[in-house]
Amino acid sequence: MTADPMILSRELSGSASSDVVLEAYADSVMNTFGPPKRVFVRGEGCYLWDAEGRRYLDLLSGLAVNALGHAHPSVLSAVTGQIATLGHVSNFFATPPQVALAARLSRMTGADEARVFFTNSGTEANEAAFKITRLAGRTKIIACEGAFHGRSMGALAITHSAKYREPFEPLPGDVTFVPYGDADALSAAVDDHTAAVVLEPIQGENGVVVPPHGYLTRAREITAAHGALLWIDEVQTGVGRTGDWLVHRAQGVQADIVTLAKGLGNGFPIGACVANGATADLLGPGAHGSTFGGNPVAAIAGLAVLAVIERDGLLAHATEMGEHLVASVDGLGHPLVGSVRGRGLLRGIVLTAPIAAAVSDAALDAGFVINAPRPDVLRLAPPLIVTSAQLDSFVAVLPGLLDRAAEVSTS
Numbered sequence: 001m002t003a004d005p006m007i008l009s010r011e012l013s014g015s016a017s018s019d020v021v022l023e024a025y026a027d028s029v030m031n032t033f034g035p036p037k038r039v040f041v042r043g044e045g046c047y048l049w050d051a052e053g054r055r056y057l058d059l060l061s062g063l064a065v066n067a068l069g070h071a072h073p074s075v076l077s078a079v080t081g082q083i084a085t086l087g088h089v090s091n092f093f094a095t096p097p098q099v100a101l102a103a104r105l106s107r108m109t110g111a112d113e114a115r116v117f118f119t120n121s122g123t124e125a126n127e128a129a130f131k132i133t134r135l136a137g138r139t140k141i142i143a144c145e146g147a148f149h150g151r152s153m154g155a156l157a158i159t160h161s162a163k164y165r166e167p168f169e170p171l172p173g174d175v176t177f178v179p180y181g182d183a184d185a186l187s188a189a190v191d192d193h194t195a196a197v198v199l200e201p202i203q204g205e206n207g208v209v210v211p212p213h214g215y216l217t218r219a220r221e222i223t224a225a226h227g228a229l230l231w232i233d234e235v236q237t238g239v240g241r242t243g244d245w246l247v248h249r250a251q252g253v254q255a256d257i258v259t260l261a262k263g264l265g266n267g268f269p270i271g272a273c274v275a276n277g278a279t280a281d282l283l284g285p286g287a288h289g290s291t292f293g294g295n296p297v298a299a300i301a302g303l304a305v306l307a308v309i310e311r312d313g314l315l316a317h318a319t320e321m322g323e324h325l326v327a328s329v330d331g332l333g334h335p336l337v338g339s340v341r342g343r344g345l346l347r348g349i350v351l352t353a354p355i356a357a358a359v360s361d362a363a364l365d366a367g368f369v370i371n372a373p374r375p376d377v378l379r380l381a382p383p384l385i386v387t388s389a390q391l392d393s394f395v396a397v398l399p400g401l402l403d404r405a406a407e408v409s410t411s
């Protein structure tokens with residue numbers, strides 16, 4: 001095989017052999033994600049195809065990203081049309097898609113005068129939010145046990161897992177973690193020195209953990225009483241994933257800062273930090289920046305995603321499909337299934353034994369992409385266009401997958 005990178009990439013995509021690609025991966029890509037489980041070469045709708053031509057039902061959507069599935073025609077035509085017209089300009093200049101998407105996202109947060117800082121990822125959206133909180137004149141941040149907000153030094157500082165944090169300490173300081181979902185603990189931790197409380201409305205990476213009803217409302221009351229900002233991280237939950245545009249808005253909560261990414265671009269990298277009123281004024285000229293953030297191609301992808309979700313009634317569909325999935329999995333009455341939690345199409349199947357990784361591997365062998373964010377939780381975040389028949393095809397094989405995984409785990 002040639003060493004020329006362009007030719008190499010062509011050879012790899014045309015080689016139809018996973019082994020060749022995986023060998024080159026091991027030689028050339030940093031090992032941050034562990035060995036890849038498959039080599040995917042094509043996607044369409046809710047399906048992916050591997051290098052050997054085998055088809056998989058994608059029930060994970062690239063970690064809650066491909067809201068409209070793969071190769072959606074509206075995203076495709078919006079992106080190709082934009083890139084053929086104007087692919088990029090620096091942020092010294094404005095473009096119509098950027099401005100249109102900013103206005104649309106501002107409306108989504110329900111604020112009177114929200115404004116947006118565009119990024120390329122959820123981590124960067126949170127990084128921008130973190131900087132805003134510092135400019136509010138206080139440093140103390142309250143975050144939650146189990147929280148995941150990204151892995152840059154700032155986002156890591158508010159991410160709870162010791163495994164992710166410890167190798168990189170010291171991280172930006174003055175962060176206190178409180179138990180997630182416990183409004184009294186939050187109330188005890190927030191004081192007049194608190195800059196912000198940062199919360200996921202559902203903790204996705206922690207295994208799709210849903211806080212008690214009223215928690216976000218209490219968080220709003222507590223922060224307001226102390227002049228602290230409420231920063232809601234909807235990177236995983238936002239843009240229709242749970243059957244609402246935003247989880248906290250569906251509960252009538254108005255945040256000061258909302259961060260978004262994942263589903264917004266359907267795979268095109270884009271993130272957004274949306275701040276409300278005077279909070280949006282804190283990042284002034286020179287305070288922050290991004291070369292690619294707000295790029296017109298990413299912005300048009302975001303606009304296309306939002307338009308299709310609206311046009312095709314995908315919020316209601318996500319709610320309906322989510323409920324269908326819960327009823328079907330519950331209906332199995334399998335002893336290894338404890339419960340199904342989450343909202344819309346962000347779901348965690350809680351197992352009664354720590355065999356989720358083995359079930360996820362068995363699912364892949366059977367042609368279904370899911371993942372295991374915790375040893376006892378399977379996560380499903382299918383495209384919002386998924387059909388009940390597609391979900392049923394997974395539920396039909398689930399008992400066999402559970403039994404096989406239990407067997408492997410005990411042998």
Ligand SMILES: Cc1ncc(COP(=O)(O)O)c(C=O)c1O
Binds near residue numbers: 126151236
């Ligand atoms: C709630 C939440 N915030 C932030 C992030 C980081 O986003 P990204 O991986 O796009 O940087 C994630 C990623 O899983 C997330 O789930």
